[in-house]
Amino acid sequence: MTAAATRRPGTPAGRPGRFETLRLDGVSRSFGGHEALADLDLTIRRGEFIALLGPSGCGKSTALNCLAGLLPLTRGSIWQDEARLDVLPPERRGFGMVFQNYALFPHLSVRRNIAFGLQMRKVPRAELRRRVDEALRLVHLQEQAGKLPGQLSGGQQQRVAIARAVVLEPSLVLMDEPLSNLDAKLRLEMRTEIRRLHQSLGLTTVYVTHDQEEALSLADRLVVLRAGRVQQIGPPEQLHAEPANWHVADFMGYRNLLPLTAGPRRGAGIVVEIEGHELVGTPVGDPAPGSAVMAAVRPEDLIIGPGLPATVEVVEYQGREVAVEARTAGGIALSLLSADRPAVGDRIAVTVEPRRLLVFPS
Known part of the structure; x- marks a missing residue:
């Protein structure tokens, strides 16, 4: 064709x-x-x-x-x-394209880099000047128009690359x-x-x-x-x-991914057992009782309170809260965020609301 x-x-x-x-x-x-x-x-x-x-x-x-x-x-x-x-x-x-490495011409000024594609398309001079001026204004680089890429910060270079793409409309x-x-x-x-x-x-x-x-x-x-x-x-x-x-959960911030075995259904939820401690989660798909599952929970959804025992191994200060890495007696690593600040070596217990614990067929 x-x-x-x-x-x-x-x-x-x-x-x-x-x-x-x-x-x-x-x-x-x-x-x-x-x-x-x-x-x-x-x-x-x-x-x-x-x-x-x-x-x-x-x-x-x-x-x-x-x-x-x-x-x-x-x-x-x-x-x-x-x-x-x-x-x-x-x-x-x-189409316009913005690359990871910016791909700017090092010997051309900011203005000439932005104008390059328009020149290749033989846009009339007055129209070219108008569109380049507008692109410079949009990315707030009017004061840098005469500089070479090597004289700009990384953020400014990226804005040049974006302007060069959008100026082509x-x-x-x-x-x-x-x-x-x-x-x-x-x-x-x-x-x-x-x-x-x-x-x-x-x-x-x-x-x-x-x-x-x-x-x-x-x-x-x-x-x-x-x-x-x-x-x-x-x-x-x-x-x-x-x-x-x-797999999507893993990429969307569910850092705690626990390979477990599905227990019985409990209402709309499903039971999973971790080292003799029962948690109720929300099934995604249709995990059958007794089948291998992956239980997923975000660090911010793990709660310090009565539940699964663990020992604190790492504490990282992050402003209003701390990131805590803890480990169960059976060696399962857990990541959580807490407003409290436990010390390394502290014994804690964690739990999670059923709607925050997703249980996927493995």
């Missing part, structure tokens, strides 16, 4: 227009027989902020590169409304772990900037990250990947409170 045959009527060949939906149908990519991405089905609505989330090697950057046209598909297709995109080269998809902005090289304070500041630009410019954004806090704060919907396959898609609130399986 030729590019001309797949182009939507009225859309210029060199620059696909704004879209209502961008659809990935069974998008797959293999490397030497290994499937790095398998059967990704995703529909992105205009104006959405989508975060691809997962550990290293899960397929999130592969998915982004397939969208960008930097990797050909092994299987599947990509559609912008009724126009097929995966047959088009990267420069004809009309792309139908989609692709961001590949853009904040991973910044320190903690700058990451927080840039998260706010990215969300502000997304909203103020009406962008559609696909954002790759391994940081669940970053994804929760930025995205309208999350796509959690593991070993190249989608585990769950949904709004942040849903994935945070209702992970579909223990």
Whole structure:
């Protein structure tokens, strides 16, 4: 099928227009027989902020590169409304991309870096100047316009990279772990900037990250990947409170993952036993009594009080609360947060509300 045959009527060949939906149908990519991405089905609505989330090697950057046209598909297709995109080269998809390493030209000024893509598209000089000035204003870099990238901080360089992408007025902005090289304070500041630009410019954004806090704060919907396959898609609130399986729970902050055996049902709950101590949890899926399960609970949901005995091994001050690592007599490690400050070596007991302990089939 030729590019001309797949182009939507009225859309210029060199620059696909704004879209209502961008659809990935069974998008797959293999490397030497290994499937790095398998059967990704995703529909992105205009104006959405989508975060691809997962550990290293899960397929999130592969998915982004397939969208960008930097990797050909092994299987599947990509559609912008009724126009097929995966047959088009990267420069004809009309997307902007922000890379992890910024990829700025070191010998060009901030202004010339931002203008580069417009020059390649032969945008008239007056229009180019107007759009670059507006991009500089949006990312608060008017005073740095004449500087070289090497004279800027990491956060300023990242803002240049974002401005260079959005100045093209792309139908989609692709961001590949853009904040991973910044320190903690700058990451927080840039998260706010990215969300502000997304909203103020009406962008559609696909954002790759391994940081669940970053994804929760930025995205309208999350796509959690593991070993190249989608585990769950949904709004942040849903994935945070209702992970579909223990792999998603692990990535959404349920640091205590306990391989146990399911006991009997108790009302809507299910009993699990840890070293002779019973806890009641909320079943996810349908774990059968006597089957292997994974019990998951967040550190902030473990409560110091009558319950499972443990010994404090590590205490970390974190401002209003402390992070505590404790271990049971049978060697199970537990992570919890507490407003109290136990000492290393203290004997404590912990428990959890049934709705905060999720029990997954293992």
